[in-house]
Amino acid sequence: MDFSLEYTKEQAEFAKEVRRWLDENAPKDLVSPWDIRKTSPQEWQKRREFARKLGEKGWLYPRFPRQYGGGGLDVAHTFVVNEEIANRNLGPPPHYDSGGLAAPAILNCATEEQKKRFLPSMLKGEATTWQLFTEPDAGTDEANQQTSALRHVREKDHFVINGGKIFVGSIYGPPTQFLLLTKSDFEAPRHGNLAMFLAPANLPGITIQPLDLFPSGIFAQVGSGPGRKNSVFFDDVKIHESYLIGGDHDGWKVADATLTVEHGGGERVPRIPRNPVVEKFFAQCQNNPNVIKRLQENPELLHSVVDVYIGAQIERLWTLRNSGQPIRGGGPQLSMYGKMYGARLATVMASVLGPYAFADDEWALDDGIFETGERNAVCFAPGGTPEALKIVISRGLGIGR
Amino acid sequence: MSLDLQLTESEEMLRKTALDFIQRDAPKEVIQALQETDTGCSEELWRKATDIGWLGVIIPEMYGGTENPLTTAGVLFETLGLGPLPGPFFSSGILGSLIVLEAGTEEQKQRILPAVAAGEQILTLALTEPEYSWEPGAVQTTAESKNGDFVLNGVKLFTIDAQAATHFIVVARTGKKTVPGKGLSLFLVDSKSDGVSVRRMPGFFAGRNCEVKLDSVKVARSAMLGNKGEGWPALRQAINKSIPVLCAYKVGGCQAVLEMALEYSRIRVQFGQPVGRFQRVQDMIIEMFNHLEAARWTTYESLWKLDTQRPATESVHLAKVVSSEAYWQVCTLAHREFSGVGYAKDHPLSFHTRASRYLYNYLGDPSYHRQQIARLLTGC
Ligand SMILES: Cc1cc2nc3c(=O)[nH]c(=O)nc-3n(C[C@H](O)[C@H](O)[C@H](O)COP(=O)(O)OP(=O)(O)OC[C@H]3O[C@@H](n4cnc5c(N)ncnc54)[C@H](O)[C@@H]3O)c2cc1C
Numbered sequence: 001m002d003f004s005l006e007y008t009k010e011q012a013e014f015a016k017e018v019r020r021w022l023d024e025n026a027p028k029d030l031v032s033p034w035d036i037r038k039t040s041p042q043e044w045q046k047r048r049e050f051a052r053k054l055g056e057k058g059w060l061y062p063r064f065p066r067q068y069g070g071g072g073l074d075v076a077h078t079f080v081v082n083e084e085i086a087n088r089n090l091g092p093p094p095h096y097d098s099g100g101l102a103a104p105a106i107l108n109c110a111t112e113e114q115k116k117r118f119l120p121s122m123l124k125g126e127a128t129t130w131q132l133f134t135e136p137d138a139g140t141d142e143a144n145q146q147t148s149a150l151r152h153v154r155e156k157d158h159f160v161i162n163g164g165k166i167f168v169g170s171i172y173g174p175p176t177q178f179l180l181l182t183k184s185d186f187e188a189p190r191h192g193n194l195a196m197f198l199a200p201a202n203l204p205g206i207t208i209q210p211l212d213l214f215p216s217g218i219f220a221q222v223g224s225g226p227g228r229k230n231s232v233f234f235d236d237v238k239i240h241e242s243y244l245i246g247g248d249h250d251g252w253k254v255a256d257a258t259l260t261v262e263h264g265g266g267e268r269v270p271r272i273p274r275n276p277v278v279e280k281f282f283a284q285c286q287n288n289p290n291v292i293k294r295l296q297e298n299p300e301l302l303h304s305v306v307d308v309y310i311g312a313q314i315e316r317l318w319t320l321r322n323s324g325q326p327i328r329g330g331g332p333q334l335s336m337y338g339k340m341y342g343a344r345l346a347t348v349m350a351s352v353l354g355p356y357a358f359a360d361d362e363w364a365l366d367d368g369i370f371e372t373g374e375r376n377a378v379c380f381a382p383g384g385t386p387e388a389l390k391i392v393i394s395r396g397l398g399i400g401r
Numbered sequence: 402m403s404l405d406l407q408l409t410e411s412e413e414m415l416r417k418t419a420l421d422f423i424q425r426d427a428p429k430e431v432i433q434a435l436q437e438t439d440t441g442c443s444e445e446l447w448r449k450a451t452d453i454g455w456l457g458v459i460i461p462e463m464y465g466g467t468e469n470p471l472t473t474a475g476v477l478f479e480t481l482g483l484g485p486l487p488g489p490f491f492s493s494g495i496l497g498s499l500i501v502l503e504a505g506t507e508e509q510k511q512r513i514l515p516a517v518a519a520g521e522q523i524l525t526l527a528l529t530e531p532e533y534s535w536e537p538g539a540v541q542t543t544a545e546s547k548n549g550d551f552v553l554n555g556v557k558l559f560t561i562d563a564q565a566a567t568h569f570i571v572v573a574r575t576g577k578k579t580v581p582g583k584g585l586s587l588f589l590v591d592s593k594s595d596g597v598s599v600r601r602m603p604g605f606f607a608g609r610n611c612e613v614k615l616d617s618v619k620v621a622r623s624a625m626l627g628n629k630g631e632g633w634p635a636l637r638q639a640i641n642k643s644i645p646v647l648c649a650y651k652v653g654g655c656q657a658v659l660e661m662a663l664e665y666s667r668i669r670v671q672f673g674q675p676v677g678r679f680q681r682v683q684d685m686i687i688e689m690f691n692h693l694e695a696a697r698w699t700t701y702e703s704l705w706k707l708d709t710q711r712p713a714t715e716s717v718h719l720a721k722v723v724s725s726e727a728y729w730q731v732c733t734l735a736h737r738e739f740s741g742v743g744y745a746k747d748h749p750l751s752f753h754t755r756a757s758r759y760l761y762n763y764l765g766d767p768s769y770h771r772q773q774i775a776r777l778l779t780g781c
Binding site: 134137139140141144166167211212213214215290293294298300301304343346347350351354355356357358359360361363364368371374375377378379380381385386387390 | 531532533534558559602603604605606607608610612670671672679681682726729732733736737740741744745746747751754758759761762766767768769771772
């Protein structure tokens, strides 16, 4: 075995090239509030521009095939690109969901013509895509879609979409398009009655309504969620069948292709897991005299910090494991662990930092990262609840349905 | 043996009154509106609560209160915790009153307590500072004596309910810091005094925490509660007696959240059945139920011990550990069950989550109280 993530000579050369490019192209004056929702529209635009530059270079989605606008890089070089970007606290760029979640579905399930039509703009960071699966009555039970997509009565090459989605998307919508799960057949059996669209977001009849939820997302934290969620309503939205991904009864299969990625499977590029909340927390434990004093005075607190450390190591190793040979249930296992670990971390932070963990003004430590982290720690839902993930893990272990 | 774990008739009555009050005067919309106010209270609610006598619930009759045992106050605060009704009810009616009772001179009690019971004076304790701690050693605010009066300087941080208070009970150093707990005095400071500035601290979970700055604030000698340099033991006493009442508020919070969670598990349907049918959801609810019942009985036993003059210190620490963790965990578990809908800022669960967070460290976080238990149990 070799756990080393150090660059080889050749990779080090490549890293130099990446750094040089980043020196020239990465925005230098980015202000990054930890809470994504505090990002100004101007800052957002700067990040988008940077994502486009990365995309142009093929480094936004380095692993994807060149012919569709990806970088065509192998695993090791992808690792180098991702590391160098992350080292500058620049990831993940705000191209929300396009390449991460939607592109794998397109790559696996769309026609060649659709791949050529859709993928380049997504992989080059020009198009943004929101994942629109969840509905008020279709949460964990995602197959229970009520948003209908029925063939237009006269124009048979069109569908008409009606319904509503919830807890979806991001800030600064509308995006370019939605990866939209719908119910296309009211007679067919469950799972075989769904259709997936890559629907332009500017079609007539679409309304986006931002939701006021208290959890947000943290910049630079992988899998942190995008910050703001919305409801999206479809009112007699007419859409051409060329936006249908897969057949009009294949929606479940297409959804599965993205969910595998979301549950921690899919593209396997090793990465050094970064959890800025944990990193900053340890820095406080090492450098903040008040915190050090509390730790010295109270062995229980000290032990809880060690527990946080142990958890971080397990998370790190499972992340590396997942990037090697896939093991069954390993993706959702890591995803669930991250959620449970986050909840444990939240109580430790509140005990060790005291109410500073909740401060969001000039008394806040590390620009309020702990305050944002505390709010996110109760947010178990994105990408599936722990209970839903347990179902997926059990399936992986051969003991579930 | 006369074991009886029922509420007395008068406690039962008080509970009913309080429940009616919460349902009628402080429904969800009101609690939601109060979240965003600096004081956590409205004049109308305050007047009504004062009229029922809640601000004087433990104040002796001779000082204008109704002189109830702490257990009765616990029953009241458990009910307020169902809301959870914010506002300086605990800060003034329980902790503030007890500090005056423990530390004040006879003249001070006669002067201050009737006004507190009548809701005219609103007290809150201003103890913690940038070096956050519930131990005396961390107090750096100073009170210098000048021509018989005092001048206060310092910053009080994470002071709960300071925006609502008319008076702060400021813990300040009047002597050298040689022995911890010595040389600290308590001052009743009018929040409108020159040199006082108060600001509510933002942050979704910062709740009712405030920053109080004292910049050369002049206070008269008569504002010092009790004797110079002897404030700490009395304050410690008052805090210990107050803690279980705060715990009862958290018990109420746990109860309300459990009820919400039960209700939701019955009405939320996924995969064609109520989610409460899933054993994983049942597991979470049972865990919440365990937390609630652990918090409830540690709390009420400590109240009983205090009321019956039994040694109660260990029991008070126990209640604070168990109920603070219970309220925190119950809310976290409920978020797991409610999933998407529970994250809305206007969802009642989020009011409790906020309270469970901002009250977690108040009067000492669980690890602090665990350490006190460790000392009592082992001497270590
Ligand atoms: C911040 C945030 C970001 C999100 N982003 C997106 C997005 O970009 N796109 C999108 O489509 N959706 C998104 N979602 C929605 C998310 O995927 C759902 O919230 C999630 O799938 C759970 O659905 P639900 O909230 O309806 O909970 P429910 O499914 O109603 O679950 C309620 C409870 O029942 C449990 N439960 C349900 N079924 C079972 C079962 N079979 N066995 C055991 N327990 C069960 C759950 O675990 C939970 O505890 C987001 C949600 C949030 C909060």
